[in-house]
Amino acid sequence: MSRVVVAGSGIAGLVAALRASTRHEVTLLTKAAIAEANTRYAQGGIAAALFPDDSAQAHVADTLRAGAGLNVREAVEALCGDGPQRVRELIALGVAFDRDGDGLARGLEAAHSSARVLHAGGDATGAEIERALVAAVRTSSIRIVEGAFLLDVSVEDGAAAGVAVRLADGTETAIAADAVILATGGWGQLYSHTTNPAVATGDGMAAAWRAGAALADLEFTQFHPTALAIPGSFLVSEAVRGEGAVLRNARGERFMLDVHPDAELAPRDVVARGIAVEMAAQGGRPVVLDATALGADFLARRFPTLGAACRAAGLDWSREPVPVTPAAHYAMGGVATDVHGRTTLPGLFAVGEVACTGAHGANRLASNSLLEGLVFAHRAVDVLGEPWPDAPAWLDEPAVGLGAPAAEAPGDAAAFDRERLQSVLWTAAGVHRDRSGLRAAAAELAGMAMPAPGEDANLLQLGRLVVAAALAREESRGAHFRSDFPLPADGPAHHTVLAAPAPVPTSTEVTVPC
Template sequence: MSRIVVVGSGIAGLVAAVEASRTHSVTLVTKAELVESNTAYAQGGIAAAYFPDDSVASHVDDTLRAGAGLNVRDAVVALCAEGPDRIRDLLAFGVAFDRSGGDLARGLEAAHSNARVLHAGGDATGAEIERALVRAVRASGARIVEQAFLCDLVVADGAVTGVELLLADGTADVLDADAVILASGGAGQLYAHTTNPAVTTGDGVAAAWRAGAAVADLEFYQFHPTALAIPGSFLVSEAVRGEGAVLRNARGERFMLDVDPDAELAPRDVVARGIAVEVAAQGGRPVVLDATALGAEFLARRFPTIDAACRAAGMDWSREPVPVTPAAHYWMGGVATDTSGRTTLPGLYAVGEVACTGAHGANRLASNSLLEGLVFAHRAVAAIDESGAWPNAVAWPEAPAWLDGALVAATPGEHVDAVPVDRAQLQTLLWDTAGVHRDRERLEAAAGVLAGWRASAVGGRTRREREDANLLDLARLVVSSALGREESRGAHFRSDFPSTAAEARHTARTADAADAALLIDTEVTVSC
């Protein structure tokens, strides 16, 4: 029986812990309470080709189109082909998806060619999935350690052998492991506007990078187009636009009709840039989301969480449009893995948003994130079960081929007179220079500012100081990666290089939709 440490308690971490605990000794560590994660805040739903009028090939095609030519084909096929079975798993765990006439209800979201997105509680899908999986973890026999901050990975003889933690009482602890599964989420706290909770400071990516694991695609940060333009940047789900809400400028005009044929249902990066351009053109006056045509009763029933948030802010979105802004939402980049979650560092797996499987390419298709965490957590545990946890039995595989030619982010040294980093200043800097719109002048200026900041003194740091150190490392990596990609692709937009390069740097990763479809021989069955 191998010792497995899982870091993180979103959908990826919870599933990994439940599945691994069937045959291994599992310790799940989480930074805050068990229920606190990005998953718990996910509104939009989970996508899968689950219904008889849909197909895996169609889901693959949509994912490839959204990814702007940088998807890893094998990862996309795994994601979409295994999606229906993983939805059945969630149903078996007791996830109460919304139903219509006894069958599972489904919605349409941006850039999907079919209505395949499942919801729960209207706009509380993540919270319902988290509830069911937390219950399963508590019943699994896995040891649970809450309020445990991941300081670093323990590496011996070139392999990960455990984790170093900072516990709630300020003491340090080291957990030995035969395998570590990172499921620690993204880094939305890099930005002044984010839909992510306060815990998302990129600790897993930073720790893996310091330990020597490859990281990739760090320039690709997805900005959700519609967060309420109020403190807290509360997310207004894409599903609201899927139901018919529209965006209007300060003059009341629907401007997205002139931006993309799919208007408000264009890919997220297109809508986010459209909003940013319109706000600038209107002298900074905000864009509004107009859902008034949907009616008060429908909005309260279909989107109870958003409805409550609007009303708490003093806005009645059934009677008047509400101001919205893009906000940092999801990181396509992260710790590079193969399709079994294995990183380039033996003994270390990564699943969910902390990982870069290549499934999302340059831009994540709406509602594929929960599915990715679910699918690749299963695949990582299956790989451990099949081969044995490192260093047992088999050699660790070579780095995935798609990493050949990937951008390598450089991290400039600090100035000798560097001053301690201030988180609020870092977040504003990243928002202004490495946000929705980027260019060389601003990115180079940001790199210079970041080089003038340093983390607090090494050793004896508080959790907050360690978070700030991680954010500083990651900010430098993001800016370096954004400087290196001299084109506009997916979520990465360079106003000085507005066109997409004729050939991607990662040509080994790409495939056209027809090629991808040929790989799939999956019959979709329905069990509603």
Template sequence: MRVVVVGTGIAGLIAAHRASKHHDVVLVTKSRLSESNTRYAQGGIAVALFPDDSVESHVADTLRAGAGLCDPVAVEVLCAEGPGRVRDLIALGVEFDKRDGELVRGHEAAHSSRRVLHAGGDATGFAIESALLRAVRRRAIEVHEHTFVTDLVVDDGIVRGVDVIAADGAGHRILGDAVVLASGGAGQLFRHTTNPAVATGDGIAAAWRAGAAVSDLEFYQFHPTALALPGNHLVSEAVRGEGAVLRDADGERFMVDVHPDAELAPRDVVARGIAAAMARQGGRPVVLDATGLGADFLRARFPGITTACAERGLDWTVEPVPVTPAAHYAMGGIRTDIDGRTTLPGLFAIGEAACTGVHGANRLASNSLLESLVFAWRAADALDIAGSPLILTTEGDSSFAAAFGTTPVDRDALRDLMWERAGLERDAAGLREAAATLAGWRADDPMPAGREDANLLDLGRLLVHAALRREESRGAHFRTDFPEPRGVWARSAHDARPVAARVEAAA
């Protein structure tokens, strides 16, 4: 069996490595092999691996953060299989930080236990990516770097491969018996993002164009703390987990008045709390004060952030640093089951490109690397059932028809529009304005950069459409005109989709 894997973050590399034991694997990435969102992950990987923790506790924390929209079956799989998969990761060469021979654990927001493993202080993603690249290179895997996937090849309703633009600019087709999309999220939709430039949602957009169901695109997580300086360098939640606090222009800790858990409240709560504080002070950033942790501790535990601050003329060991929320993670994506199968036979999706339902409306901190690891492993083991698609019993989000405008899209204008009208806070008027503007734009440049713009435009339209439909506030989706959650939009215990979707489908 020939398997085409698109993407080289933790999900793609795990899938390629695991699948190569039994199948011929072709690995495709639009940049160099080592470039992905995984590379920049700081905080770590959450897993119930210790005697004073439990799978049940991890499940409860994940469900609580997901604000009533998690798929409990997927959450159980994530948390129950996580410890074994992390041990497999260690066996593949990932060296998590230790003290006196024991794994060191960090604490992050909305976790009831210290369960976050990290590597290189705040270089967890880089350590995982490096180890997995070494493991993949030991396998007989065909690799195509700097190769942009434009569309899926669909023959008689079955995905048979991908159309690509190769490094030399030539277009050609890579065929396979199954395609695994591990192409990441779309943080580049927004003006401020912690994501690298490659995060333009190419796989999600290609799958949607091919007819695959997509779900929960309105739920985009905004990380509370990115440096409010060019580059939006991520300041890990682990910093607040270790005791750093947020302060406004008057030096006051404002989060204590927002949520009982203050700086360690769920990410959506902290991000909106920061946005409100910034609005009160004329848009100026708030500051993250980590000085109380001590210079030696900060340099040892967070060497990457220390360097990033220094490169920007800041010494966070002696002064608070300015921070702002930034687009960080897509909870929605291509609909899958717990084995990565999509609604298109022959197509699998894993990692941030997929929507397993495990994150619900708001991802629990450091569950993203674990999700990629667990479900990529499962997908690789399920490839022999590639001809059996996920069967939906209710309406997905794929029925939306994209508009085709006349004005060439400008990516900066697109990112500004999405930040202002479909960012941390939304309302019907702003979303309708965004929808009208997006409908008037087009992107038809055949080169990869132009195709990225087309993918972002497709996903922007889909996100705005989904955000308009969801007339409530839940997790990362906050509507100022519908500021409370509504029961009709919660997930039913007997249905994998929100109740409202079943109501609309029946109508």
């Protein structure tokens, strides 16, 4: 029986741990409470071709269209092909998706050609999935360590050999393992406006980078078009627009009708940019989302979580439109993997938002994120113990390779400031980008002193890498928009591959206490 360490407790980490525990000795690490993960906050649902009028092929076509030519087709086919069976397994595990008179209820979201999005509790899909998976994990043989911060992936003889962690009491220790599965989520806290919880600081990506694994496509952050324009940036699900809500400017006009044929249901990058342009034209004032035509009873039944958030902010969205703004939502880039979650470092897997399988391309199709964590967690566990293959072909050609950005000059660095970092990323590497802004951001981030190991260090390291990748991509594609290069480049789309530094060998002789 081999030893497997899973870092992260969202859908990807919990599913990987559960599946691996049937054949392996599994330790599940989470830096907060086990239920505190991005999955818990997912509102809209999970997409899968489960219905007679739909097909995996149609789901593939929609995902490719949204991805703006950068998807890895093999990953997309795995995502959409495996999805229906994996969702059925969630149902068997006890996930209570909403139902209507004909069986499972389903919704339509932006850029989908069919209504295929399952939801639970109206707009509490992630919370219901997290509930069921946490319950299953707690009754399994899995060793759970809460309050365990991932410091680094340990490397011995060119392979992952465990992890170094900081426990809740401040002590640091190491856990030896035959395989490490990163499921630590994304980097939403890089930005001053984000729908992500406070734990989303890119810890797994930064640890994988330091261990020598390649990262890819870090310039692609998806900005959700509609977060409430109030402190906390509470997400207003895509499903609200899918049910018929519309965006209006200060004059009450539906401006998205002039932006894209699908108006409010255009791909997320198109809607986010459309809102940003309209906000600029209004002197920075938010646009509004008008759901009043849906009626108070329907809104209360379909979107109870959103209704509660509006009331807490003193808003009644059944009677008046609510102010919204784009916010950082999802990282399409991450630790580069094949279709089984294998990274370029033997023994190290990455699944869920921490990974870049290429399935999302340059822009994630709505409600494919929970599905990605679910599908690739299964696929990673299925190949545990098998010989490690060469790096996936999509990392070769066409690709642009980058080295590490220059670090700050010794003794000449400014003190790190997280709020300043977030402001720099939002301004220079947000919805709109250009060379001058990105170069200024790179210089300012290089001038920040690297903090002690922890969240701030990970954010600064990733911030530098995101800016470097955005500077290298001199075109506009999907979620990456350069006003100085407003069109896609000629020729085939390329990936941005960040060549990792040589890892520092570390020891894994100590094991964490139960």
